[in-house]
Amino acid sequence: MQTAKSQTFKDKTSKVMGINKEDALLTKSYIFVAFMALLLGGILGLVQGLNRAGLLELPSWVNYYQVLTAHGLILVVVLTAFFTIGYFYAGLSHTLGGLLPIVRKMAWIGFGLKIVGFVLAVIPIIMGDASVMYTFYPPMAAAPMFYIGLALIVVGVWMCAFGAFINVANWRKNHKGQHVPILAFFATGVFVLLFFGSLPVAIEVIVMIIPWSFGWVKTINVMVARTLFWAFGHTLVNIWYLTAVSAWYVIVPKIIGGKRWSDTLTRVVIIALVIMNITGGFHHQIVDPGISPSVKFMHVFMSLAIGFPSLMTAWAMFAIFERTARKQGGKGLIGWYKKMPWKDVRFLAPMIAMIAFIPAGAGGIAQSTNQLDQVVHNTMWIVGHFHLTLGMSVVMTFFGISYWLVPYISKRVLTPQINKLGVIQTWIWTVGMIFMSGSMHWVGLLGSPRRTSFTTYGDNATALSWSPYLMFLAVGGTLLIIGVILQVYAVINMMFFAPKGETEFPIAEVEENAAKTPYWTERWGLWIVIMLLVVAMAYVIPLTEFIVNAPPGSPPFKTW
Amino acid sequence: MKQTIYGLLLLLFLALPPVANLMESVMIIHMHMQMPMLIFTGFLIARIFQLRFPHSFDKWNSNGIPGIILFVIIVVYWTLPRSMDEALNEQSMEIFKFVSLPLLAGIPLRDSWKRIGTVGKNLIIILFTILFIGMGWLYIDSPVQLCNNYLVIEQITLGWGFVTTAICLVIYLVYTTFTDPSKYE
Numbered sequence: 001m002q003t004a005k006s007q008t009f010k011d012k013t014s015k016v017m018g019i020n021k022e023d024a025l026l027t028k029s030y031i032f033v034a035f036m037a038l039l040l041g042g043i044l045g046l047v048q049g050l051n052r053a054g055l056l057e058l059p060s061w062v063n064y065y066q067v068l069t070a071h072g073l074i075l076v077v078v079l080t081a082f083f084t085i086g087y088f089y090a091g092l093s094h095t096l097g098g099l100l101p102i103v104r105k106m107a108w109i110g111f112g113l114k115i116v117g118f119v120l121a122v123i124p125i126i127m128g129d130a131s132v133m134y135t136f137y138p139p140m141a142a143a144p145m146f147y148i149g150l151a152l153i154v155v156g157v158w159m160c161a162f163g164a165f166i167n168v169a170n171w172r173k174n175h176k177g178q179h180v181p182i183l184a185f186f187a188t189g190v191f192v193l194l195f196f197g198s199l200p201v202a203i204e205v206i207v208m209i210i211p212w213s214f215g216w217v218k219t220i221n222v223m224v225a226r227t228l229f230w231a232f233g234h235t236l237v238n239i240w241y242l243t244a245v246s247a248w249y250v251i252v253p254k255i256i257g258g259k260r261w262s263d264t265l266t267r268v269v270i271i272a273l274v275i276m277n278i279t280g281g282f283h284h285q286i287v288d289p290g291i292s293p294s295v296k297f298m299h300v301f302m303s304l305a306i307g308f309p310s311l312m313t314a315w316a317m318f319a320i321f322e323r324t325a326r327k328q329g330g331k332g333l334i335g336w337y338k339k340m341p342w343k344d345v346r347f348l349a350p351m352i353a354m355i356a357f358i359p360a361g362a363g364g365i366a367q368s369t370n371q372l373d374q375v376v377h378n379t380m381w382i383v384g385h386f387h388l389t390l391g392m393s394v395v396m397t398f399f400g401i402s403y404w405l406v407p408y409i410s411k412r413v414l415t416p417q418i419n420k421l422g423v424i425q426t427w428i429w430t431v432g433m434i435f436m437s438g439s440m441h442w443v444g445l446l447g448s449p450r451r452t453s454f455t456t457y458g459d460n461a462t463a464l465s466w467s468p469y470l471m472f473l474a475v476g477g478t479l480l481i482i483g484v485i486l487q488v489y490a491v492i493n494m495m496f497f498a499p500k501g502e503t504e505f506p507i508a509e510v511e512e513n514a515a516k517t518p519y520w521t522e523r524w525g526l527w528i529v530i531m532l533l534v535v536a537m538a539y540v541i542p543l544t545e546f547i548v549n550a551p552p553g554s555p556p557f558k559t560w
Numbered sequence: 561m562k563q564t565i566y567g568l569l570l571l572l573f574l575a576l577p578p579v580a581n582l583m584e585s586v587m588i589i590h591m592h593m594q595m596p597m598l599i600f601t602g603f604l605i606a607r608i609f610q611l612r613f614p615h616s617f618d619k620w621n622s623n624g625i626p627g628i629i630l631f632v633i634i635v636v637y638w639t640l641p642r643s644m645d646e647a648l649n650e651q652s653m654e655i656f657k658f659v660s661l662p663l664l665a666g667i668p669l670r671d672s673w674k675r676i677g678t679v680g681k682n683l684i685i686i687l688f689t690i691l692f693i694g695m696g697w698l699y700i701d702s703p704v705q706l707c708n709n710y711l712v713i714e715q716i717t718l719g720w721g722f723v724t725t726a727i728c729l730v731i732y733l734v735y736t737t738f739t740d741p742s743k744y745e
């Protein structure tokens with residue numbers, strides 16, 4: 001009872017006084033690393049884009065694939081993991097009345113492990129011993145240090161996941177029978193996925209690859225490794241997506257002065273995404289051997305099943321926009337859109353991110369189809385697809401979040417100048433991504449392969465026909481690097497230089513007269529068991545086949 | 561009422577020849593997806609019987625034990641390799657599968673599940689955990705083909721399916737034993 005009382009007191013103080021110093025420092029550190037990763041990764045991206053367009057020949061001491069490995073790893077793992085954790089830890093701190101000291105400590109240990117792991121992984125990349133790209137498919141083999149670094153990053157993420165669970169469990173003990181606040185509920189879902197999704201890749205790296213890269217075992221089962229990788233890789237994608245969705249559902253309505261959409265359905269969407277997610281990994285293996293067509297066909301359903309909650313999301317968001325705009329006097333079938341705060345970067349960036357999700361999701365549905373995927377598999381189309389999904393839908397949402405989160409944790413305010421800068425940045429990024437991702441999609445359809453440094457294949461006519469599109473790619477990339485610089489500048493400014501003041505953590509309320517959310521939505525233990533059942537069902541077929549009917553394993557290769 | 565209609569529609573969908581053929585072409589999907597889904601259709605269909613004939617259920621299944629025993633018998637019958645094989649070979653057995661799993665397993669399960677109480681539920685889950693480990697061992701370790709219609713590799717896959725399901729059930733049991741919901745709810 002005592003703790004319960006002091007908890008609620010702390011709840012109130014943190015709502016009034018803003019985030020406490022220690023929690024702020026934690027999130028600040030995570031966010032700072034995330035945006036440094038953006039800067040570094042962006043520069044590497046530009047180098048690649050210019051090279052592919054034939055505009056830049058790399059000096060002899062760097063290799064295209066070295067750059068590509070670093071670009072992938074820095075943006076896919078470092079940027080997203082650090083942002084997600086920093087953002088949700090601020091959310092937990094705000095909605096649960098501060099982090100517990102033990103949880104804060106765990107998040108710091110996780111921070112350290114991830115940084116050490118990242119440094120260990122980067123050293124061999126720089127030395128040219130790990131140009132295996134962020135997917136590190138065996139039988140390509142990097143120096144062992146690279147994999148040890150990756151394993152440490154995973155353990156660091158687990159620290160943060162368990163920290164979040166501890167904090168949520170503690171809150172629930174002190175608030176019996178209450179629903180976990182919605183942002184903390186999102187965080188729970190995300191950390192459940194982070195933990196269970198990274199188990200397969202941890203097994204891949206620790207049990208299979210590390211002994212093999214040291215030469216303790218001679219060969220590796222390539223198909224098992226790929227399957228374990230994508231169980232993680234795909235889950236990571238949906239972790240980003242769920243993080244972005246949390247801002248769309250919870251934050252954006254507040255910024256436009258509206259209410260949150262149905263609390264029950266929001267929680268159901270989260271649970272559905274968590275349960276069905278991991279098995280989606282198979283849509284990255286549509287062209288892989290060893291899985292029978294009928295099993296692949298059934299997996300299309302699993303992938304499309306994930307599409308369903310995504311579509312619900314889109315519908316819900318537009319319903320909120322329309323409702324809010326009409327309340328503020330918006331008129332007409334579509335005229336209401338004028339009432340939206342287009343000049344507020346905290347709205348504009350996530351809004352464009354959501355709009356980008358329409359073509360991005362459509363492309364994803366197309367790729368889930370076997371015959372269509374055969375056309376685009378391993379072409380630049382795929383690179384276009386994930387720059388649209390990740391580089392636009394997710395990253396622009398992160399940008400939008402930064403314009404209130406960074407001032408919030410820094411006890412500063414968003415000035416009109418930085419807001420204006422943000423709006424400009426958003427449009428530059430939008431145009432740049434449309435150019436870059438659009439030309440990537442197109443040139444992929446024409447057959448240009450991904451992960452291939454500049455070549456004309458001996459002036460082959462088809463390859464030459466790709467040139468104009470690749471030029472657009474370079475133009476887009478150049479705009480994007482301008483966007484990166486503006487964004488990083490804005491973050492640094494808001495973190496260290498903007499005027500002092502209080503910034504609100506924007507969390508929308510549920511609609512009045514909303515139905516009560518049923519308590520079964522809180523039964524995470526049950527959802528996790530169902531998720532494990534679904535995963536077991538999905539993976540037992542190909543894994544048994546791969547292991548029982550295994551071909552001779554492969555020794556390591558250094559292909560570069 | 562709505563539930564009953566959804567149940568019937570799902571049953572109809574599962575019975576469509578292309579759907580049934582696809583699911584039955586893979587041994588583990590046949591047993592671990594088609595059959596549970598058939599039970600689930602019965603679970604949905606049960607609604608109308610509960611609404612229309614509450615008294616007969618109360619009378620015959622007041623403590624849930626007759627219903628749950630019927631459920632267990634039907635389910636155990638369908639985990640036998642022989643019965644699965646026959647469903648593929650004989651039309652009449654296939655029809656019996658589509659009737660028995662919804663009507664004699666799904667409906668009694670729904671009516672009994674609430675009645676048998678926490679102890680009963682956990683006992684049933686423990687029973688199935690043991691059964692699944694046993695079946696898993698049988699299918700993984702059997703040196704010969706148990707079904708005419710499925711290869712040994714499919715059998716091994718099914719065996720691992722049983723074992724992984726059993727592991728999930730154990731995790732559930734551990735979770736319900738070691739967490740105390742009254743601390744949170």
Ligand code: HEM
Binds near residue numbers: 045383
């Ligand atoms: C300045 C902005 C960016 C530019 C110019 C850029 C450009 C490129 C280019 C040219 C490729 C290589 C295509 C190939 O040869 O296969 C690439 C790959 C990739 N990019 Fe970006 N990109 C940018 C931002 C981002 C962002 C923000 C993300 C994610 C957060 C991202 C994630 C990736 C990934 C995952 C790959 C694939 C790496 C691989 O195939 O191993 N990029 N990018």
Ligand SMILES: [Cu+2]
Binds near residue numbers: 233234237281283284
């Ligand atoms: Cu995926």
